[in-house]
Structure formats: C-alpha cells, structure tokens
Amino acid sequence: MDLTWSESEEAFRTEARSWLESNVPTPALPSGDTKEGFALHLDWEHRLAADNWSVVSWPKAFGGRDASLWEWLIFEEEYYRVGGPQRVTQNGIFLLAPTIFEFGTPAQQEYYLPRMSSAVDLWCQGWSEPNAGSDLAAVRSKATRDDAAGGWRLSGQKTWTTRGAFCNYLFGLFRTDPESERHKGMTYFMVPLEGDGVTVRGFGRLDGDEGFAEVFFDDLFIPDDDGTAATMARGGILGEVNQGWGVAMATTSSERGLTLRSPGRFQATATRLVELAREQVGNGLSEQMADAVADAWMDAEAYSLFTLSDVSGVVEGKAMGARSSYNKIFWSELDVRLHEVALDLLGPSAELDGPWMKGYQFALSGPIYAGTNEIQRNIVAERVLGLPRK
Amino acid sequence: MRFALTEEQIEFRAVVRGLLADTCGPDELRAAWPDAELAGGGPGGGNGRVPGAWSALAEMGVLGIMVPEANGGLEMTQEDLVPLLIEAGWAALPDPVSATAGVAVTLLAQATDSEKRAGELLAGIAAGELSFGCAFLAGRVATSNFVPAATSLDQILLCVNDQVHVVGPASLPLERVQSVDGARDLFRIDLVDQLDNSTVLLTGEAAESATRSAFDFAALGAAAELIGLSRRMLEMTVLYATERKQFGVQIGSFQAVKHHLTNASLAVEFAEPLVLRAANSLALGNPQASVHVSMAKAKASAAAKAAAAASLQVHGAIGYTVEYDLHLYMKRSWALAGEFGDVEFHRRRVSDELLAI
Ligand SMILES: Cc1cc2nc3c(=O)[nH]c(=O)nc-3n(C[C@H](O)[C@H](O)[C@H](O)COP(=O)(O)OP(=O)(O)OC[C@H]3O[C@@H](n4cnc5c(N)ncnc54)[C@H](O)[C@@H]3O)c2cc1C
Numbered sequence: 111m112d113l114t115w116s117e118s119e120e121a122f123r124t125e126a127r128s129w130l131e132s133n134v135p136t137p138a139l140p141s142g143d144t145k146e147g148f149a150l151h152l153d154w155e156h157r158l159a160a161d162n163w164s165v166v167s168w169p170k171a172f173g174g175r176d177a178s179l180w181e182w183l184i185f186e187e188e189y190y191r192v193g194g195p196q197r198v199t200q201n202g203i204f205l206l207a208p209t210i211f212e213f214g215t216p217a218q219q220e221y222y223l224p225r226m227s228s229a230v231d232l233w234c235q236g237w238s239e240p241n242a243g244s245d246l247a248a249v250r251s252k253a254t255r256d257d258a259a260g261g262w263r264l265s266g267q268k269t270w271t272t273r274g275a276f277c278n279y280l281f282g283l284f285r286t287d288p289e290s291e292r293h294k295g296m297t298y299f300m301v302p303l304e305g306d307g308v309t310v311r312g313f314g315r316l317d318g319d320e321g322f323a324e325v326f327f328d329d330l331f332i333p334d335d336d337g338t339a340a341t342m343a344r345g346g347i348l349g350e351v352n353q354g355w356g357v358a359m360a361t362t363s364s365e366r367g368l369t370l371r372s373p374g375r376f377q378a379t380a381t382r383l384v385e386l387a388r389e390q391v392g393n394g395l396s397e398q399m400a401d402a403v404a405d406a407w408m409d410a411e412a413y414s415l416f417t418l419s420d421v422s423g424v425v426e427g428k429a430m431g432a433r434s435s436y437n438k439i440f441w442s443e444l445d446v447r448l449h450e451v452a453l454d455l456l457g458p459s460a461e462l463d464g465p466w467m468k469g470y471q472f473a474l475s476g477p478i479y480a481g482t483n484e485i486q487r488n489i490v491a492e493r494v495l496g497l498p499r500k
Numbered sequence: 501m502r503f504a505l506t507e508e509q510i511e512f513r514a515v516v517r518g519l520l521a522d523t524c525g526p527d528e529l530r531a532a533w534p535d536a537e538l539a540g541g542g543p544g545g546g547n548g549r550v551p552g553a554w555s556a557l558a559e560m561g562v563l564g565i566m567v568p569e570a571n572g573g574l575e576m577t578q579e580d581l582v583p584l585l586i587e588a589g590w591a592a593l594p595d596p597v598s599a600t601a602g603v604a605v606t607l608l609a610q611a612t613d614s615e616k617r618a619g620e621l622l623a624g625i626a627a628g629e630l631s632f633g634c635a636f637l638a639g640r641v642a643t644s645n646f647v648p649a650a651t652s653l654d655q656i657l658l659c660v661n662d663q664v665h666v667v668g669p670a671s672l673p674l675e676r677v678q679s680v681d682g683a684r685d686l687f688r689i690d691l692v693d694q695l696d697n698s699t700v701l702l703t704g705e706a707a708e709s710a711t712r713s714a715f716d717f718a719a720l721g722a723a724a725e726l727i728g729l730s731r732r733m734l735e736m737t738v739l740y741a742t743e744r745k746q747f748g749v750q751i752g753s754f755q756a757v758k759h760h761l762t763n764a765s766l767a768v769e770f771a772e773p774l775v776l777r778a779a780n781s782l783a784l785g786n787p788q789a790s791v792h793v794s795m796a797k798a799k800a801s802a803a804a805k806a807a808a809a810a811s812l813q814v815h816g817a818i819g820y821t822v823e824y825d826l827h828l829y830m831k832r833s834w835a836l837a838g839e840f841g842d843v844e845f846h847r848r849r850v851s852d853e854l855l856a857i
Contacts, residue, residue: 111579111780112502119501180501384854391855401844404851408774408795415773418503426504436769439762484759491758495738495765498753 143321173227187374202233236282274323275312380410432493442476540822548649548685558628589728598721604632767803
C-alpha cells in the first residue's frame with residue numbers, strides 16, 4: 111500500500127492547481143443548463159482547451175496531455191477544489207469518447223475527438239425515449255436503409271436529453287433491423303442536430319432550467335461513411351450495424367463508474383459542508399448536526415478511497431465490470447446526503463434560491479439518471495453477489 | 501499510489517483464511533461457548549477459546565507479526581496484520597489475536613527502552629507462548645473494561661489514565677458477565693485501586709501516548725473483524741437465498757431480497773477501504789491516524805449491524821434460532837460494534853476534528 115503521490119504526480123498537481131487558480135472564473139458562472147449560462151460555459155471550455163486542460167487523460171494528438179488515470183483523478187480533485195464550473199461537455203468527453211476510442215475507426219477518431227476536446231462539437235446523449243427508460247432495450251427510434259441515396263434515414267423520438275437544446279450532435283441507439291427485438295438489431299449512431307429532419311424542443315427540469323430536451327427525427331439522412339470530413343460532419347455509425355447494444359454498454363459502464371463522477375467533486379462538496387457547519391460552531395450547532403456532518407464527510411472519504419482501490423486495480427489491468435454499479439449507487443446517494451445535511455444546517459433559509467437548494471435538486475436526479483439505483487441494485491445483486499436473475 | 505494489498509499480503513491472507521476455515525468452523529465456535537444450550541449445540545464448558553486455531557496461528561507467526569525482529573518477531577506492520585484480522589472476523593475466532601498481536605505489541609513495543617520485561621513479553625508473544633487481554637479503564641479513550649476469555653489469558657494490560665500496568669488475571673478482581681455472544685466468555689474489570697508499582701509498565705506522557713495508540717489499534721482490530729464478520733454473514737445469506745425456495749422460486753430472485761443484500765454489501769464495500777487506510781496510517785504514524793481509525797470503526801460497526809439485520813431478515817425464522825449458525829456471527833457483530841468505541845463515540849471523534857468544537 112502506498113497512499114502517497116509521486117514527485118511527477120505532485121508536479122502535475124501543482125501545475126493544474128496554479129492554472130486553475132488563475133483561470134477559473136469568479137464569481138462562479140450561472141447554471142450551464144440555460145441558453146445564456148451555456149454560452150458562458152462554452153467560453154470556459156474553450157479556455158480549458160486552449161491550454162490543453164479539457165481532456166487531460168487523452169492522447170496529446172487529440173487535445174489531451176497523455177495523463178495517467180491517477181493524474182486525471184488529481185486534476186479532478188483540483189478542479190472541484192477551486193470550484194471549477196460544471197462541465198457542459200461531459201457527455202461527449204466522458205461518455206461518447208471512451209466509445210470512440212474503443213470502436214471508432216482511425217478516421218473517426220481523428221475527426222471527432224479533437225473537435226470534441228476543443229468544444230467545437232457539443233454532444234448530448236440520446237438513449238431514453240418516452241417508452242424506453244430503464245428498459246433501454248425497448249428503443250423504438252429507427253434508422254431505415256436508403257440504398258439509393260447511400261445512407262440511413264432516422265425517425266423517432268428521444269427524450270430527457272440533457273442540454274439537447276444547446277448541443278449540435280447527439281449519440282444514441284436506433285433500431286436498424288425492423289424485424290429485431292430487444293437488444294438485437296440496434297445500431298449506435300452519431301447524429302447532427304441541425305438541418306432537415308430534426309427538431310429539438312428544450313424544456314424545464316425540476317429547478318426550472320431548460321436542461322432537458324426532446325428530440326424528434328423525421329427522415330433525417332445520415333450518409334454512409336466515406337472517410338471524408340464532410341461526410342463525418344453529417345453523422346455516422348460507431349461499431350457495426352445491428353451491434354449497437356454492445357457498443358452502447360461500453361459507454362454506460364463509464365457513466366456509472368468513475369469517469370463521470372470522480373471523488374474530487376464530492377470531497378469538494380463535503381469540504382463546503384464542513385465550512386458551513388463551522389460557521390455555526392458556538393452559534394447553535396447541535397451535536398446531532400455535527401454528527402450528521404461527520405457522517406457525510408466519512409462517506410465522501412469512503413468514496414474517495416473506494417475509487418483509489420478501484421483505480422489501483424484498473425491500472426493493473428483488472429476490469430471493474432459490474433462493480434461500477436457500487437460506485438453509481440454510492441456517489442449518487444452520497445450527493446443527496448451531503449445536500450440534505452447542508453439544508454438542515456440552513457434551517458428556514460434552506461428554501462431560498464441558493465447553491466445548496468440548487469445543488470440538492472440536481473443531486474436528487476443522481477439516483478435516476480445513468481441507470482436508476484433500483485436497476486443498479488439489481489445488477490450488484492445478480493452480477494456481483496451472484497443472486498439468481500429469475 | 502497503490503491502494504491495494506501486496507501479493508504477499510494477499511497470499512498470507514488466503515493461507516490464514518484456509519487455516520481458520522479448517523480450525524474454526526461453527527462446531528469449534530460452539531465448543532468455545534461455556535453454555536451448550538445458548539450456543540445451540542456443542543459440548544458446553546468452553547472458555548472463549550478455540551485452541552486449534554490459536555495454536556495454528558501462533559505456529560504461523562501471526563501473533564508475532566508486528567513484534568520487532570530483535571524480539572523474535574516478523575517486524576511487519578499494521579498493514580500486514582489488519583487483513584488477517586478481517587479473516588479472524590470472517591471465522592468469528594473469539595481468541596485474542598487483535599489484543600495480543602496488535603494491542604499488546606503496540607503497548608509493549610513502546611516500553612522496551614524503559615522496561616526489560618517488555619522485551620521478554622514481546623519475545624513470548626512472538627514465540628506463540630503468551631496471550632494478552634487489554635482493558636482501557638480510565639483516560640481519554642472510550643472506557644472498555646470487558647475482557648473476553650480473561651481467565652484463560654497469560655497477561656492483561658490495563659490502561660488507567662497515565663499508567664499502563666501488566667497483570668496476570670489471577671491477581672485481578674474479574675467479574676464474570678454474560679455477553680450476548682457466549683463465545684466471548686466475558687469478564688469485567690472495574691477500576692482497580694490496589695494496583696501497585698510492581699505491575700507498572702509505563703507512566704506519564706509515555707503511558708498516555710502508548711494508550712492512545714493501543715486504543716487506536718484495538719478499535720481498528722475490531723473494525724477489521726467486523727468487516728470479516730459482515731462478509732461471512734452475507735456469504736451465508738447469499739448461499740441460503742439461492743437454495744431456499746418459496747412460491748416455487750429461489751427467494752434470492754425476489755427484488756426485495758436482492759436490495760436488502762445489496763444495501764448491506766454496499767455498506768461493507770465502502771467501509772473496508774476506510775479500515776485498510778487506517779492500517780496504513782497507523783503503520784506510518786500519520787498524524788491523522790486516530791481520525792482515520794475512528795472513520796473505520798464507525799463505518800465498520802454500522803456496516804456489520806446492517807449486514808446482520810439483512811442476513812437475519814433474508815433467512816426468516818431459520819436465522820432466528822440458535823441451532824442455525826448465523827447467530828454465532830451476528831452476535832459477535834453486535835458485541836464488537838460497541839467495543840472500543842461505538843459508532844457515536846467514533847463519529848464524535850471525527851466531528852471534533854472537523855469542527856474543532
Ligand atoms: C437529470 C436527468 C438527466 C438525464 N439525462 C439524460 C440524457 O442526457 N440522455 C438520456 O438518454 N437520458 C437521460 N435521462 C433519463 C434517464 O436515463 C432515465 O430517467 C432513466 O433511465 C430512468 O428511466 P425513466 O425515467 O423512464 O424511469 P422508469 O424506467 O419508468 O422508472 C421509474 C421507476 O421505476 C423503477 N423501475 C423501472 N424498472 C425497474 C426494475 N426492473 N426493477 C426495479 N425498479 C424498476 C425505476 O427505478 C424508477 O424508480 C436523464 C434523467 C435525468 C433525471
């Protein structure tokens with residue numbers, strides 16, 4: 111066991127910290143889930159990219175720094191410690207990119223990845239449909255082959271698409287084999303959200319921000335890949351036709367696992383919670399509340415250590431597999447607890463529009479998105495503990 | 501950075517698990533209970549010890565794992581011992597492995613300069629000849645005055661304010677009490693005022709600081725055992741849930757059952773890293789070690805209670821009888837959850853540190 115960072119990791123931390131400290135915008139940006147806020151976040155993403163901080167763990171050729179998984183964790187820790195803005199690019203860089211790295215052709219990687227890391231292309235995630243939520247295999251949106259035109263025609267509806275109204279691309283599953291059922295016969299498409307055949311309607315989330323969208327496809331044409339940039343700009347397919355389910359699963363496990371929610375984020379929230387409680391020390395902080403703060407803090411520590419142990423395995427070649435469902439349940443419920451304790455500390459002023467109430471409302475979605483926690487519990491029970499499926 | 505056990509630690513752990521599976525199964529455990537009826541079987545007349553397991557561990561050098569080489573030990577660290585204590589917990593071994601190999605060695609190692617006796621006692625531990633108990637009677641740590649299997653022990657260490665004494669059980673007023681866990685064959689030691697200088701091991705600053713680290717180890721040892729106990733109970737329960745059928749199907753296929761077990765398992769999975777981190781902190785003398793121990797003990801205690809509750813619920817009535825094995829592990833969890841500081845005590849140590857109240 112070695113819980114210390116190497117000299118070069120410490121140097122990486124220092125460099126990241128000093129860049130972040132002098133660049134992170136103050137005061138904090140407004141929510142990136144509104145049109146105006148999104149534009150400000152985009153400026154921030156461009157600044158990150160200009161100095162190669164947007165995707166530290168990617169190869170340099172695609173805009174990264176070739177940073178190790180450890181360094182990525184360090185970066186995230188520093189990012190959230192200084193209160194860095196939410197990453198409006200996250201669905202591309204954390205969820206789509208790993209899939210492109212795994213399934214994309216070299217030409218696709220060269221085309222899409224640099225545009226993603228520099229926030230030229232903004233990606234949203236199109237899994238859910240009105241009748242396909244937890245049961246993702248019920249996807250009905252379809253892509254019909256048009257041999258004459260040499261491509262696919264997409265139709266159907268996606269929904270709950272985070273920041274769909276502000277992004278210019280979507281990735282998602284479409285049924286390409288009309289005879290198919292369930293997990294078979296779907297294809298993983300990358301789709302432009304501009305032009306004929308696509309309509310996007312943004313709508314309010316729980317906190318009123320226009321963070322959701324529904325996306326309607328009506329014969330949107332995606333040309334066959336001929337390896338040119340002009341064609342790829344009009345969308346494409348990742349992996350093989352009709353093999354979309356397997357391709358998509360690679361992405362969902364990154365979402366559940368560590369890439370979407372690094373411990374730094376919750377440690378930063380836990381630190382802010384402790385600061386909030388400290389203001390009340392000697393001024394009405396009850397032992398009961400002090401205990402609740404300590405308990406939430408311990409859970410943030412536990413999440414961080416659990417991640418260090420997972421990453422130790424991953425760097426030695428062990429797959430996380432279904433264990434990533436433990437992460438997902440834990441971080442999402444931890445986030446809720448941290449905010450609940452903060453709101454309890456705030457007492458009557460908890461109801462006022464402020465960062466804790468805003469954060470609480472967002473935290474409450476954690477147990478729903480990225481596969482609900484009920485589904486994750488089933489996964490742990492069946493694939494980790496070994497309980498029977500049926 | 502590498503937060504994982506070494507190959508050797510993993511191997512050592514596997515060997516110890518195998519050894520305990522052979523020497524400390526439910527039958528041997530029941531035999532450690534003084535009362536066969538309460539144990540739900542066995543011969544009765546036990547004294548809180550499983551001699552076969554203890555001597556096997558002694559022979560392997562487990563007891564002297566932290567004893568300096570100069571005194572015949574392996575001179576390894578808390579990081580090496582703690583994973584083995586998880587295994588001791590898995591087997592619900594009632595013998596004083598944590599007290600001897602961890603707590604006593606911690607105290608004695610700090611007395612070797614001033615006390616020749618300390619070195620001899622350490623050598624005795626390393627040779628597998630001595631077993632120790634430990635009680636914290638007064639001072640700044642949580643009072644822990646229960647000593648399991650006290651009459652079977654060679655020596656008992658008493659931490660009282662700024663003194664540490666080492667005393668044979670025969671010269672102590674031991675009051676036998678009934679633990680929920682009969683295998684602990686429990687005795688209480690109340691504050692002793694007739695201690696004299698002949699039994700003093702450490703005094704003053706040195707005693708206080710040794711007491712703090714000994715208490716930290718005691719709490720961490722219990723936390724490690726609680727992790728092992730939790731894993732054992734969940735393993736038993738998963739197995740049962742795949743065998744038992746109701747409504748024509750395995751009960752483990754019911755979602756309510758799955759979620760009970762997943763919840764308990766989550767608590768255990770996220771408590772264990774806290775336990776291993778605390779071992780690392782103690783080994784390195786990290787100034788935050790006590791807080792790390794408290795996080796470990798608070799979360800491991802809570803996890804074990806959750807694992808016990810879920811296990812019992814999923815077993816139904818069969819789990820509610822002393823004839824079934826589950827109670828042997830459940831009762832140890834309840835006992836250790838409160839030993840060397842309960843959830844509240846340790847959470848308070850953490851909140852005091854965080855909020856400096
Ligand atoms: C803030 C937020 C952002 C989102 N962003 C996106 C996005 O960008 N792209 C995207 O595609 N989707 C997104 N989603 C949608 C999200 O993926 C779905 O909400 C989720 O998969 C659940 O589907 P559902 O809402 O249809 O609920 P349902 O599947 O209808 O579930 C309703 C309830 O029933 C339970 N349930 C369902 N099936 C089972 C079962 N088998 N066992 C036990 N319980 C069950 C669920 O756990 C839940 O509690 C987002 C959701 C939220 C809240």
